[in-house]
Amino acid sequence: MIKPLLQDYSQQGEDLRALIGQIQQHATVHAYLLSGEKGLGKRTFAGLMGQALLCQDPHFRPCGHCRNCTLASAGEHPDLAVIAKGAPLAPGIPKDRTTIPVDDIREMIRFCSVRSSDGNMRIVLIFDADRMTVQAQNCLLKTLEDPPEDICIVLVTEHTEALLPTVLSRCRIIRFKPWDDAVILRILKEQGIGQERAEEVLAAADGSIGKALELASDEAYWKLKKEVKDNFFYTFRRSDILRISNGWKNRKGEAEQILSMLEADVRVLLTSRNAEADNPGLNAFPPPWQRFSREAEPERFLMLMDAVAQARKQLLYSANFQTVIEKLLFLFMGEGNQWSE
Numbered sequence: 001m002i003k004p005l006l007q008d009y010s011q012q013g014e015d016l017r018a019l020i021g022q023i024q025q026h027a028t029v030h031a032y033l034l035s036g037e038k039g040l041g042k043r044t045f046a047g048l049m050g051q052a053l054l055c056q057d058p059h060f061r062p063c064g065h066c067r068n069c070t071l072a073s074a075g076e077h078p079d080l081a082v083i084a085k086g087a088p089l090a091p092g093i094p095k096d097r098t099t100i101p102v103d104d105i106r107e108m109i110r111f112c113s114v115r116s117s118d119g120n121m122r123i124v125l126i127f128d129a130d131r132m133t134v135q136a137q138n139c140l141l142k143t144l145e146d147p148p149e150d151i152c153i154v155l156v157t158e159h160t161e162a163l164l165p166t167v168l169s170r171c172r173i174i175r176f177k178p179w180d181d182a183v184i185l186r187i188l189k190e191q192g193i194g195q196e197r198a199e200e201v202l203a204a205a206d207g208s209i210g211k212a213l214e215l216a217s218d219e220a221y222w223k224l225k226k227e228v229k230d231n232f233f234y235t236f237r238r239s240d241i242l243r244i245s246n247g248w249k250n251r252k253g254e255a256e257q258i259l260s261m262l263e264a265d266v267r268v269l270l271t272s273r274n275a276e277a278d279n280p281g282l283n284a285f286p287p288p289w290q291r292f293s294r295e296a297e298p299e300r301f302l303m304l305m306d307a308v309a310q311a312r313k314q315l316l317y318s319a320n321f322q323t324v325i326e327k328l329l330f331l332f333m334g335e336g337n338q339w340s341e
């Protein structure tokens with residue numbers, strides 16, 4: 001999967017800009033808490049932060065290719081410890097535990113007490129920090145109150161409220177927010193994603209850089225998306241519908257994704273109607289639907305959206321998937337045909 005660079009995070013606001021500067025100058029404090037919703041890039045940032053603090057490059061950290069960067073990004077650097085729910089640090093803790101037990105934090109304290117043989121900082125990343133038991137948090141608190149030299153502990157959580165106020169008060173809290181569309185778009189382009197795909201990703205990402213990058217490189221997603229577009233917007237003959245709906249009949253598991261994609265397509269058509277400039281997403285549709293997008297009354301867009309919402313409801317009450325899909329196919333074909341010349 002493609003990932004953003006450390007510097008990309010400067011777009012997240014003043015706190016992150018300052019932190020990136022501190023990382024570059026090795027002027028970090030001993031504990032940070034990265035908070036914010038899922039998909040905003042907190043874990044990736046924590047990983048990059050660990051890598052940058054260990055990187056041997058004198059100018060641009062993390063360089064991504066020195067020995068320390070390579071080991072750190074593979075999770076094998078001896079001076080970097082990662083603790084997460086289901087990925088315990090201490091030996092003997094079962095992997096299926098949903099909490100981070102005190103034993104893990106004790107092991108972390110042992111790790112922090114040994115000085116690095118290479119003179120590196122010692123870095124601890126605690127993902128799912130809210131999963132620490134109260135006992136684990138209290139144990140961590142002792143280290144936070146009297147930290148050894150040259151350590152940096154980075155807690156990552158979506159649920160700050162699950163952490164003890166005493167723990168929070170000992171960490172510098174960095175809040176991540178949803179990313180601006182323009183920034184996501186730029187990062188996607190820098191990662192080599194084409195304009196059309198990038199814009200479609202944007203519509204589905206809701207400000208989540210994680211979701212955007214994941215979708216952009218998820219080939220199965222793009223294959224399904226193309227299939228949905230081909231089936232619903234490029235079908236103009238009744239005789240094709242049974243064949244197409246037959247192809248869907250055993251794919252109820254993908255129903256939600258298919259319906260969301262269909263909705264997203266209708267939204268693209270609607271956005272184009274309201275936009276002043278030509279929407280590049282529109283080129284993915286055949287001429288009748290391009291005409292629809294430019295000329296149809298708003299009620300027609302609503303009618304399509306409604307039909308998709310109805311389909312979702314029917315599936316909830318376990319209607320037959322093929323029947324539901326077939327109805328939608330007929331509806332879209334009928335509308336498309338009205339705009340054919």
Ligand SMILES: [Zn+2]
Nearest residue numbers: 055063066069
């Ligand atoms: Zn490096």
